[in-house]
Amino acid sequence: GQNIDQPTEMTATEGAIVQINCTYQTSGFNGLFWYQQHAGEAPTFLSYNVLDGLEEKGRFSSFLSRSKGYSYLLLKELQMKDSASYLCAVKIGSTLGRLYFGRGTQLTVWP
Amino acid sequence: DTGVSQDPRHKITKRGQNVTFRCDPISEHNRLYWYRQTLGQGPEFLTYFQNEAQLEKSRLLSDRFSAERPKGSFSTLEIQRTEQGDSAMYLCASSPGTGGRNEQFFGPGTRLTVL
Numbered sequence: 001g002q003n004i005d006q007p008t009e010m011t012a013t014e015g016a017i018v019q020i021n022c023t024y025q026t027s028g029f030n031g032l033f034w035y036q037q038h039a040g041e042a043p044t045f046l047s048y049n050v051l052d053g054l055e056e057k058g059r060f061s062s063f064l065s066r067s068k069g070y071s072y073l074l075l076k077e078l079q080m081k082d083s084a085s086y087l088c089a090v091k092i093g094s095t096l097g098r099l100y101f102g103r104g105t106q107l108t109v110w111p
Numbered sequence: 112d113t114g115v116s117q118d119p120r121h122k123i124t125k126r127g128q129n130v131t132f133r134c135d136p137i138s139e140h141n142r143l144y145w146y147r148q149t150l151g152q153g154p155e156f157l158t159y160f161q162n163e164a165q166l167e168k169s170r171l172l173s174d175r176f177s178a179e180r181p182k183g184s185f186s187t188l189e190i191q192r193t194e195q196g197d198s199a200m201y202l203c204a205s206s207p208g209t210g211g212r213n214e215q216f217f218g219p220g221t222r223l224t225v226l
Contacts, residue, residue, distance in 0.1 A: 004153075031212070041219065042115075042202060042218055043154065043202075044217070045214050045215075045216070048212045048214065050212075087153050087154075089153070098159055098167065099154075099156065101146075101154050103151065103152050104151075104152070
């Protein structure tokens, strides 16, 4: 089976930097996604990594190490609106494949 | 609005009743996915269509569940003889099917409550 692990909860203050880690044990790895999900809403795409290294996109960056089965999402200059669940998802096999999601990390940003 | 839409947004039903949900994907997307999400968990894959063909089904999709995409556009998910354990958010997603990233775009979901 596929195993994707991320912390359940994290807290941080406005303006700070937070790193959300994700570790995975899967077969046929073919890319890793990070999604943001506000309570009661649909997940929205944040980032995608398929090769090792850092992908930067404004205040958000995502890192992948395939050999270690490890990724992180880095959020800078935190804002109150960043309070949400952050979902790590792995794509398996062909580009047609399903996504396997972790349980999500609930981030609370305090003023 | 050109995003993924789902109908209804909320459904309350009694145990044993049948329910049907609809998903309209982004128009040029030929791939469509159904997921189920319970509180505090990530989405769990249920099934996937490429055009009208249902190519993959999860073991979570018991014989009470059936999904169709008759013309390769909208899709329906039916649950027969609902059980309280079926209470969840049912999410639909679509993707263009080209390119390595093949990002999935999610709809707002249908929240099902089985009493």
